[in-house]
Amino acid sequence: MLVALAAPLMAQFPKADGFINDFAGVLDADARADLQSIVRDTEQNTTVEIAVATVQSLGDMTVEQYANRLFREWGIGKKGKDNGILVLVAPTERKMRIEVGYGLEPILPDGLAGEIIRTDCLPHFRNGDFETGIREGVRHVAEIVRLNHIVTADERRELARRADDRPPALLMIPFFGLFIALGAFSFGLGLRSKSAFPLMWGGMFGGIPFLMSLVPFFNASIYVLGPLALGMAALGWSKGGSGSSRAAQRSGSSSRSSSDGWVMGTSSSSDSSSSSSSSSSSSSSGSSFGGGSSGGGGASGSW
Numbered sequence: 001m002l003v004a005l006a007a008p009l010m011a012q013f014p015k016a017d018g019f020i021n022d023f024a025g026v027l028d029a030d031a032r033a034d035l036q037s038i039v040r041d042t043e044q045n046t047t048v049e050i051a052v053a054t055v056q057s058l059g060d061m062t063v064e065q066y067a068n069r070l071f072r073e074w075g076i077g078k079k080g081k082d083n084g085i086l087v088l089v090a091p092t093e094r095k096m097r098i099e100v101g102y103g104l105e106p107i108l109p110d111g112l113a114g115e116i117i118r119t120d121c122l123p124h125f126r127n128g129d130f131e132t133g134i135r136e137g138v139r140h141v142a143e144i145v146r147l148n149h150i151v152t153a154d155e156r157r158e159l160a161r162r163a164d165d166r167p168p169a170l171l172m173i174p175f176f177g178l179f180i181a182l183g184a185f186s187f188g189l190g191l192r193s194k195s196a197f198p199l200m201w202g203g204m205f206g207g208i209p210f211l212m213s214l215v216p217f218f219n220a221s222i223y224v225l226g227p228l229a230l231g232m233a234a235l236g237w238s239k240g241g242s243g244s245s246r247a248a249q250r251s252g253s254s255s256r257s258s259s260d261g262w263v264m265g266t267s268s269s270s271d272s273s274s275s276s277s278s279s280s281s282s283s284s285s286g287s288s289f290g291g292g293s294s295g296g297g298g299a300s301g302s303w
Contacts, residue, residue, distance in 0.1 A: 077292020188236025
């Protein structure tokens with residue numbers, strides 16, 4: 001029991017080599033150079049240190065625990081000012097966090113950090129585009145730092161309201177999943193049995209909800225719904241090849257075409273079934289962090 005509790009405290013963290021540390025290997029040379037330019041200019045103009053880290057694993061820790069520990073381990077931000085920011089991304093576990101030092105919490109509060117994650121990072125991460133998501137997120141963070149605007153109480157309330165406007169993923173994924181599963185099954189069934197009606201019905205019934213689920217507001221993961229659609233289409237294709245199912249789909253058609261040709265078919269059956277490289281890269285900067293600390297401020301996200 002004591003060993004389990006102490007594990008996060010004894011965890012070994014990677015050593016920083018500059019401000020951009022791509023331990024998960026998701027950034028190419030252009031992305032690293034762009035990020036390095038953003039954080040270097042920000043430090044020169046404001047003294048704020050922005051660190052970016054992608055990691056292969058969070059180990060046994062939550063993303064919040066890992067980010068806070070890594071922030072303190074590296075000492076991000078100037079000592080006495082505590083003006084550091086860590087943008088941490090764990091692609092394998094689909095988690096990220098923006099950890100904010102004490103001194104920057106008035107201008108980058110939790111709600112604003114959360115909005116950056118939701119609007120700049122996660123939509124790209126859901127499509128597997130980590131380079132664009134990280135660049136957009138870091139660029140937005142740097143803009144906020146340069147503005148140096150202390151977020152008012154009214155602005156904080158508005159940020160909280162906007163965050164609450166998004167429906168929960170645990171509700172949206174099953175909701176869209178039901179339509180997508182039924183539509184994909186019918187699409188596969190019609191494709192295999194060469195019946196136009198289930199093909200068109202499935203395309204509409206499942207296709208429209210699938211396109212809607214790509215809108216970031218609906219908070220539905222393409223990594224869940226995409227495989228679901230493919231799996232149900234494959235199941236429909238398999239069922240459509242059986243003699244009884246093929247006859248059922250093609251019955252009722254007034255077509256006098258050959259048995260192998262396309263027919264309009266009957267309405268679709270409502271059957272459904274639920275059914276990187278580990279190399280690390282870093283910036284060319286030899287700068288070391290200034291010894292800042294964080295009290296756990298910031299925001300997390302997952303996709």
